[in-house]
Amino acid sequence: MIKTLWLSESGERRCGGEELIAQWRESGDGHLWIDILSEDPRAERDLLLAMDCHPLAVEDAQRKRHPPKTESFDDQELVLYRGITHFDEELNVELVPIALFASEKCFISIHQGKSLSIQQHWNDAKSSLVRQPALLAIRIMHYSVGRYLDAVLAFEERINDLEDAMQESPNDSVMRTLISYKSRLRKLKRVFNYHERIAQTLLKETPDLFIRTEPDIVHALQDLFDRCERVHSLATMYYEICGDLIEGYLSLTSHMLNNTMRVLTVITAIFVPLTFIAGIYGMNFDNIPELHVKNGYFIVMGLMGLIGAGLLVLFRKLRWL
Template sequence: MARFLNNRDQTAGLPPGSLIFVGQRKTDVPILRMIDYDGETLREETVADSDVLRPCLTSDSTSWLNVDGLHDPEVMRRVGDAFAIPPLVLEDIVNTGHRPKLEEYPDLLFTTLKMLSLDEEENRIQAEQLSCVLTGKCLITFQEQPGDVFEPVRDRIRRQSGRLRQRGPDYLLYALLDRVFENYLKVVEVLGERIEEFDEEVLDDPSAELLEEINAYRREMAYIRKAVRPAREIALKLVRTENGLVADETLPFLRDLLDLAEQVSDAVEIYREMLGDHLNSYNMAVSNRLNDVMKFLTIFATIFIPLSFLAGVYGMNFEVMPELRYPYGYFILLGFMACVAIGMLLYFRKKKWL
């Protein structure tokens, strides 16, 4: 499957709002997990029926519903009906190749972006789509599979102390996005450590294997950039939003989130430029090595030109060549040829060609 674009042939010709899953199925059965909390109480459970979700809409507590698995249209439809999620939003949620974005509605706020992870065995970036729907007292998150970077947030909720238990779902959305952006930075830093090591290797040993590795890192950084750049736009829009679902008390934290997004974006651009510099340095090192080889071969050939001339002269088959009958002619010629070769080497060194 293509990493940058998903095949959307199965949705061609269908009306807008059709719940057709686009992507790779990563779990067998969707899992619905609910965390309902306020400053004093906490309820955490796995939900089997979406009907039990409706009381969350009128409750004074903050509710976080997490859906793992997007491939079942019936489950997605029931969740959408329970929280009055528009069909077009549901369509974007089940399309795992959708570009990260933020959309505002009168009674909800929708954002979708990528969560990244590094497969250290294959040294390859893996991406999973995260979609968030913010309503009055509820936050609904949709993921492709179980397992995420949000466990520290869940631990903070389970502890009764802390700001998270006192704030609403808008602050919870900030906390989740903050974890996503921190993970972006972690992934970029891990790749960056290896990219910085290329500085010496590219000059000392510009091998074909090193070139292949540099190009592999360029592809991975391009893949990260595809996720990070629009995610930065999401943070910027959140800071500027005037939607009543985002409290004024949350805006300072969103500005901090924007700073983190800028840091991630800058890091990605820096390492992309470094990889471009490494590639240029590699080409320059290979070119210099080729020049050294050509220089050696040229000098070698130049020295043998007069020697070949002398050998050619005395290799002619004329009957009258006085030097051919001289008893020491062979040794004299070899000595003269050696002097010519040594003289040319000294001349090249004087000219600093060697």
């Protein structure tokens, strides 16, 4: 599906489909936003080439698993990043690759699934951003990062509860929860490692197109970088906390298992010599002299008692019990 938003120099706002593209190019008036959602790849490529997009940029934009990046072409800037289709307080996230082409008078967004940030700005009454394609691209990314940041900040209370639970009553259920969170945070770290690099690149090597069309773009880029860096650092911190809690639980479980095994080992050590003595005098041989001692039973039982008590005292001195 192809949607277009045409904002003329006089402020007239027109929404439509592909037919507005030809009208806009003929008139040369105003600015145009083309939003391409789940379009046929061949038709999408033809349209992008017709809009003077560089073939290499088109190829990057159509790759399904291309990592986020930014690249400058003649009179055009390409930004690839991961937008959000769903994100909740449990850090369940569904991402959609988004390609943004920004030029002086045209802005093109491409995505294969619903994008909350693009939908938000498309429906925003302040359509004057269409006149600032470079700033519009930054604002779309800024909105996505803001949603990530809100969810990650809300997760702080959850991670605190998990820390308390691991200290008070650690169990396998909390362990499974931590492992699932660690997996989601790893994914978030990977995504924002890319996003932070994009924002840093745009900030340090701001494209001439951005500066030429929006002199104050540096402030928006700085804000975008700060947000990306904060989400990345928070995700990294929470990821490490989850890892520390998991390792702590495993250490605690290992310690409890060691204590159990130590008790069982002590019990075994006490009863091995007693079992040995009982085994000797339980053999069915006629020629065992001790069998004919009048108080032999009581002597052997006393000896076994002394051995057991002696080993018990020894293990207590060694603090094995």
